[in-house]
Amino acid sequence: xxxxxxxxxxxxxxxxxxxxxxxxxxxxxxxxxxxxxxxxxxxxxxxxxxxxxxxxxxxxxxxxxxxxxxxxxxxxxxxxxxxxxxxxxxxxxxxxxxxxxxxxxxxxxxxxxxxxxxxxxxxxxxxxxxxxxxxxxxxxxxxxxxxxxxxxxxxxxxxxxxxxxxxxxxxxxxxxxxxxxxxxxxxxxxxxxxxxxxxxxxxxxxxxxxxxxxxxxxxxxxxxxxxxxxxxxxxxxxxxxxxxxxxxxxxxxxxxxxxxxxxxxxxxxxxxxxxxxxxxxxxxxxxxxxxxxxxxxxxxxxxxxxxxxxxxxxxxxxxxxxxxxxxxxxxxxxxxxxxxxxxxxxxxxxxxxxxxxxxxxxxxxxxxxxxxxxxxxxxxxxxxxxxxxxxxxxxxxxxxxxxxxxxxxxxxxxxxxxxxxxxxxxxxxxxxxxxxxxxxxxxxxxxxxxxxxxxxxxxxxxxxxxxxxxxxxxxxxxxxxxxxxxxxxxxxxxxxxxxxxx
Ligand code: BES
Ligand code: ZN
Ligand code: ZN
Numbered sequence: 001x002x003x004x005x006x007x008x009x010x011x012x013x014x015x016x017x018x019x020x021x022x023x024x025x026x027x028x029x030x031x032x033x034x035x036x037x038x039x040x041x042x043x044x045x046x047x048x049x050x051x052x053x054x055x056x057x058x059x060x061x062x063x064x065x066x067x068x069x070x071x072x073x074x075x076x077x078x079x080x081x082x083x084x085x086x087x088x089x090x091x092x093x094x095x096x097x098x099x100x101x102x103x104x105x106x107x108x109x110x111x112x113x114x115x116x117x118x119x120x121x122x123x124x125x126x127x128x129x130x131x132x133x134x135x136x137x138x139x140x141x142x143x144x145x146x147x148x149x150x151x152x153x154x155x156x157x158x159x160x161x162x163x164x165x166x167x168x169x170x171x172x173x174x175x176x177x178x179x180x181x182x183x184x185x186x187x188x189x190x191x192x193x194x195x196x197x198x199x200x201x202x203x204x205x206x207x208x209x210x211x212x213x214x215x216x217x218x219x220x221x222x223x224x225x226x227x228x229x230x231x232x233x234x235x236x237x238x239x240x241x242x243x244x245x246x247x248x249x250x251x252x253x254x255x256x257x258x259x260x261x262x263x264x265x266x267x268x269x270x271x272x273x274x275x276x277x278x279x280x281x282x283x284x285x286x287x288x289x290x291x292x293x294x295x296x297x298x299x300x301x302x303x304x305x306x307x308x309x310x311x312x313x314x315x316x317x318x319x320x321x322x323x324x325x326x327x328x329x330x331x332x333x334x335x336x337x338x339x340x341x342x343x344x345x346x347x348x349x350x351x352x353x354x355x356x357x358x359x360x361x362x363x364x365x366x367x368x369x370x371x372x373x374x375x376x377x378x379x380x381x382x383x384x385x386x387x388x389x390x391x392x393x394x395x396x397x398x399x400x401x402x403x404x405x406x407x408x409x410x411x412x413x414x415x416x417x418x419x420x421x422x423x424x425x426x427x428x429x430x431x432x433x434x435x436x437x438x439x440x441x442x443x444x445x446x447x448x449x450x451x452x453x454x455x456x457x458x459x460x461x462x463x464x465x466x467x468x469x470x471x472x473x474x475x476x477x478x479x480x481x482x483x484x485x486x487x488x489x490x491x492x493x494x495x496x497x498x499x500x501x502x
Contacts, residue, residue: 008162017074018071036074071110088412109154140481190299204220220249232359242324243321248317264317264371267293270353276324301496338359358456376466378467387469388469393408401463407495
């Protein structure tokens with residue numbers, strides 16, 4: 001989508017459709033909406049007077065302008081109650097409006113920012129919200145077809161601002177919003193791409209290309225390098241597949257590592273999860289192509305960190321493996337020793353995510369990080385507990401927890417704290433190794449998985465996000481069309497943006 005900021009009057013702006021807005025309870029629109037209303041002979045005021053439009057957040061009304069303004073259509077979007085208006089409302093309004101504009105058949109849309117005028121919002125934030133929400137909302141997953149269907153997507157978005165002095169601010173905000181949303185969409189593309197294409201090797205190639213493009217340091221470890229580090233728990237998963245594993249390492253500000261805070265992001269990168277010998281049931285198994293969403297989100301977040309040039313040393317670890325079944329596949333009862341020297345017994349080969357993370361988290365310790373945050377589509381039970389309303393947050397570090405919850409609040413990517421009582425350790429006690437990768441009963445499936453990960457953490461602040469319920473949107477929400485979600489990219493970006501200087 002082409003995005004531009006233009007100084008001008010919305011009534012004179014050429015586009016297929018122009019978007020204006022209205023707070024709830026306003027009877028006579030002002031500003032840009034007022035100008036459109038006046039040009040249309042009070043059409044918008046009449047809608048309000050008749051009770052056909054109330055200004056409720058996200059409500060839309062489509063009007064034809066009959067040559068009275070430059071654009072043939074105008075769309076009014078509700079901003080809700082003015083006293084409750086915030087950046088979250090601005091994003092919802094933008095998403096609902098762009099969706100309605102796309103449905104109306106517009107290819108070139110012009111819009112005012114939501115809330116920067118009468119709403120009193122910071123113009124940078126308002127522009128970021130507008131562009132971020134618009135790019136996320138109009139995302140479409142890649143499909144492989146023999147003939148291309150007609151493209152009905154919006155091609156061009158013009159943000160119109162009357163006040164010349166504000167243009168540079170809007171440009172800055174729009175640029176940030178675009179970087180964040182396009183990166184999240186990059187993650188969505190990887191998650192939606194089928195596993196026969198999106199293999200560990202393919203993802204590593206995409207990561208390398210992306211790193212080159214944005215100036216990140218990149219390294220990819222192969223089997224031999226992982227083996228010499230002793231990552232035998234991770235490799236126990238990898239050896240059941242004919243696809244070679246790839247351990248992707250991205251780094252921002254590597255040269256300044258000693259002077260800047262170091263944050264390591266880790267993502268589960270299982271390109272397909274058959275369950276292995278503990279085979280999954282057939283129903284819905286196709287979705288297990290998104291079992292690498294955590295890793296894809298890490299790549300996306302590093303892309304953002306590089307483009308925004310955040311003053312931090314950020315490391316992204318994306319261990320990529322396929323969980324399949326061949327003659328070498330790991331079996332229940334097997335015991336493996338990982339990079340930390342600790343051993344584990346396999347109970348379920350379907351609890352492979354925690355195995356991959358065990359060695360990736362051990363590796364994270366090498367950077368002497370100020371914090372490590374992993375995100376993983378780790379358990380089915382987290383979505384039974386929280387649905388698609390929040391991801392599970394597991395940490396015993398109060399400061400990191402507070403920062404993550406603040407970032408969740410700011411972005412609307414919700415986290416809910418889950419318990420990490422030491423009692424859960426008893427559930428993963430093994431008779432044949434230090435720990436086992438699954439419980440015998442189905443009790444406390446989420447907390448025991450987090451306890452398993454914690455067993456491999458060596459002395460750094462750590463938080464685990466179980467995003468299994470969040471990475472494939474079932475029912476579309478604003479900014480999250482059905483399908484690959486890239487949930488966590490905006491959240492982690494916010495966390496890093498707000499991270500205090502050393
Ligand atoms: N990738 C799955 C978790 C998952 C399930 C993600 C549904 C997304 C949607 C994970 O590897 C897994 O299979 N977990 C098992 C753990 C069990 C064997 C202890 C699960 O949740 O059933
Ligand atoms: Zn699994
Ligand atoms: Zn899995």
